[in-house]
Amino acid sequence: MNLINVNHLTLGYEHQKVIKDLSFTVEKGDFITIIGANGSGKSTLVKGLLGLIKPMQGDIQYHIDTKQIGYMPQETKIDATFPASVEEIVLSGTLNRLGHRPFYGKKERKLADDSLALLDILDLKKKSFADLSGGQRQKVLLSRALSATRELLILDEPSNNLDFSSREEFYKIIHRLNKEEGITILMITHDLDMHAIAGNKIIAFEDQEIFVGKIEDYRRKMHESL
Ligand SMILES: Nc1ncnc2c1ncn2[C@@H]1O[C@H](COP(=O)(O)OP(=O)(O)OP(=O)(O)O)[C@@H](O)[C@H]1O
Numbered sequence: 001m002n003l004i005n006v007n008h009l010t011l012g013y014e015h016q017k018v019i020k021d022l023s024f025t026v027e028k029g030d031f032i033t034i035i036g037a038n039g040s041g042k043s044t045l046v047k048g049l050l051g052l053i054k055p056m057q058g059d060i061q062y063h064i065d066t067k068q069i070g071y072m073p074q075e076t077k078i079d080a081t082f083p084a085s086v087e088e089i090v091l092s093g094t095l096n097r098l099g100h101r102p103f104y105g106k107k108e109r110k111l112a113d114d115s116l117a118l119l120d121i122l123d124l125k126k127k128s129f130a131d132l133s134g135g136q137r138q139k140v141l142l143s144r145a146l147s148a149t150r151e152l153l154i155l156d157e158p159s160n161n162l163d164f165s166s167r168e169e170f171y172k173i174i175h176r177l178n179k180e181e182g183i184t185i186l187m188i189t190h191d192l193d194m195h196a197i198a199g200n201k202i203i204a205f206e207d208q209e210i211f212v213g214k215i216e217d218y219r220r221k222m223h224e225s226l
Contacts, residue, residue, distance in 0.1 A: 001028045001063070003152055003184060004049065008058035011041075011048045017056060018044045024203060024212045026152070026186065031178045033198065033215070034188045036205025042188045045203070046071075046154055049186070067096050070145035070153045074160055086124045086132070086140050090115055093147030108147075115146040118181075119173060135166030142173070146183075153177070155187040167191070171198070 004026040012018040018041040026032065034042050047053045049060065050071060070093070093115070094108040116122045119139045124132065129140060138158055145153050155174065159167040175198065177183045185199065202218045204211040211218055 002026070003028055003062070003064040005061040005063070006049075006058070007061065009048065009055055009060060010057035011044050011053060012056055013044075013053075019048070019210070021058070022203075022210055022212070023058075024201075026184060028184055029178070029182060030201055031175070031185045031199030032187070032201045032203060034186065034203045034205075035190075040205035041210075042205060043156065046156060046186075046188065049154065064151060068149045068151040070149040070151075072141050072145040072153065072155045072158060074156045081130050084129050086116070086121075086127050086129060087112065089129055089140055090125075090143045090147050093144035096148060112143070112147050115143040118146060118177075119143055133166075135162055135170065138162060138166075138170055139173070142170075146177075150181060150183055152184040153186070155185065157188050157190055159189060159191055 002025050006022060006024050006026075009022045010017055010020050011022075022045070024032075034045065036042050044053070048055065050069065051066060090112040091104050091108060094104065094111055097108060097111075098104070113122065113125070116125055119142060121136065121139050121143065124136060124140065129137065132140065142153075142155075142158070145155075158170055158174065162170060174185060174187065178185050178199070187199070199215060202211065202213065202215050204218060211221070
């Protein structure tokens, strides 16, 4: 089942085209890794998928309620000294579900608790975000995205700033969410270690072209070009 169809998409800013004629599909259960050098267009693609910038050419067709797309930004884009508790941050993931109600209800609180429990960090609920380690903060931000949706998550460099073991743990969690919870994942990563690149599909921004395909085909291509 296709969740998103990207058709001949060209994206960019004013007169600069960053992504040209890109086509791919996001199917339910996919785990798509997005790699590429700094400035190659990864975040631009995510902005396009989130509807924050409009296609210059081509289009994106959604076969999913766009409210069911959860986004986890780079941790560096969040002020770590932001004076909020873990609970408040994770609850804010449910804002889209509130509609016209001004306050969080029982349902939202349960969802936030469930999301924390899913990542085994319910014990952090009352802590201040500012007091957490980098790895814990990433999990809190992932819990917030899970409070928004269990359908499709877009993760922007979730392993940024994490030490080796926290990174390994984080990748394991994301894989579990994909395999066991059936959550479709699109993940930007800077981690070019082929072992870290996992999932079933890859979008690789290269010098002259964008490779879209299966991870094993990408591995083979890289191997052949050595
Ligand atoms: N708001 C903007 N206005 C104009 N140009 C932009 C804007 N955001 C990004 N760009 C340009 O678009 C190109 C792609 O940037 P983008 O942020 O998508 O790259 P990226 O692959 O995500 O990089 P990084 O790995 O550093 O996050 C770059 O040349 C960048 O300067």
